[in-house]
Amino acid sequence: MSALSSAITQFVRDLLAPPGEICLTCGSKSRLTRDWPGICRRCAESIPWIGKPRCVYCGRACGCPDCLREDARQRSFLLNRSAVQYDDMMREWLAQYKYRGNERYARLLIRMLSRALTSMQKEMPLLLGKSDAPGLGEPWKPDLVTYVPVSTERLMERGFNQAEVLAEGIGRIHHLPVVPLLVRSEHTGKQSFKTRSERVESMKHAFDPDPEGMQILAHVGKRGRSIQSQGDAADRSETSGVLRVLIVDDIYTTGSTMNTCAGRIQEMAKYCTGAPAEVVSLTWARS
Numbered sequence: 001m002s003a004l005s006s007a008i009t010q011f012v013r014d015l016l017a018p019p020g021e022i023c024l025t026c027g028s029k030s031r032l033t034r035d036w037p038g039i040c041r042r043c044a045e046s047i048p049w050i051g052k053p054r055c056v057y058c059g060r061a062c063g064c065p066d067c068l069r070e071d072a073r074q075r076s077f078l079l080n081r082s083a084v085q086y087d088d089m090m091r092e093w094l095a096q097y098k099y100r101g102n103e104r105y106a107r108l109l110i111r112m113l114s115r116a117l118t119s120m121q122k123e124m125p126l127l128l129g130k131s132d133a134p135g136l137g138e139p140w141k142p143d144l145v146t147y148v149p150v151s152t153e154r155l156m157e158r159g160f161n162q163a164e165v166l167a168e169g170i171g172r173i174h175h176l177p178v179v180p181l182l183v184r185s186e187h188t189g190k191q192s193f194k195t196r197s198e199r200v201e202s203m204k205h206a207f208d209p210d211p212e213g214m215q216i217l218a219h220v221g222k223r224g225r226s227i228q229s230q231g232d233a234a235d236r237s238e239t240s241g242v243l244r245v246l247i248v249d250d251i252y253t254t255g256s257t258m259n260t261c262a263g264r265i266q267e268m269a270k271y272c273t274g275a276p277a278e279v280v281s282l283t284w285a286r287s
Helices: 003-016 041-045 070-074 088-098 105-127 152-158 162-174 196-203 211-223 256-273
Strands: 080-085 144-147 182-184 207-209 243-252 277-286
Touching: 080 105, 088 105, 088 243, 088 277, 105 162, 105 243, 105 277, 144 162, 162 243, 182 256, 207 211, 207 256, 211 256, 243 256, 256 277
Parallel strands: 080 277, 144 243, 243 277
Antiparallel strands: 182 207
């Protein structure tokens, strides 16, 4: 077969190749990975995973000046864990999904976030002092999953809340109930354009309790039981006495948004259940 015939044959094969064989991120027609939906092996190998965080509090992969601040010691959430570092490639992936409406990225980001949650669940017993060695003790499991809400303006602009989609995906994979605990009471504008102090200030009054979430927590408080996705109650752990809440968002920058949300959840848990909340943050990327 001549070189021209081979080129023509390959061209025809490319035209007839199923859409699923085109890499979501680089556009190449390569064999896609089984673990990471929609992307080829080369792109999968370029993911900047955070395997071992340098900061045990915010999950950052490199040195962390934020957690050395005095106000960081008064945070309302226990810690944050993120799947990846927010580099240029991850910024483009998030932009494709969050701002350009490419819904095919949802499955990929959810699967990546699920991996981070699994790692965190194994790590938590050691961090909480409930195990003397890694790998021992029961994995940490939240009673419910919630998410950072967006304003009505942002919801109308994008058509969806990316954090809610991620949380729902985590709930399906890990068989956890997803509960809307908060609503956005103020439209604060894009946080990426603000300094740290401006972010902290703008977040102070940005969230209110969600009425549906309050009802669910009140029900939990009356019965002293955990929330089940199918509505059936099951006994809560009598040893901890706390409500374990996993709050999901797409990206962790300074932690001001997460801290405000966690603070409101703490207040809600105390009011509705009479018990404190153990709030843990899970984000797709750490800047």
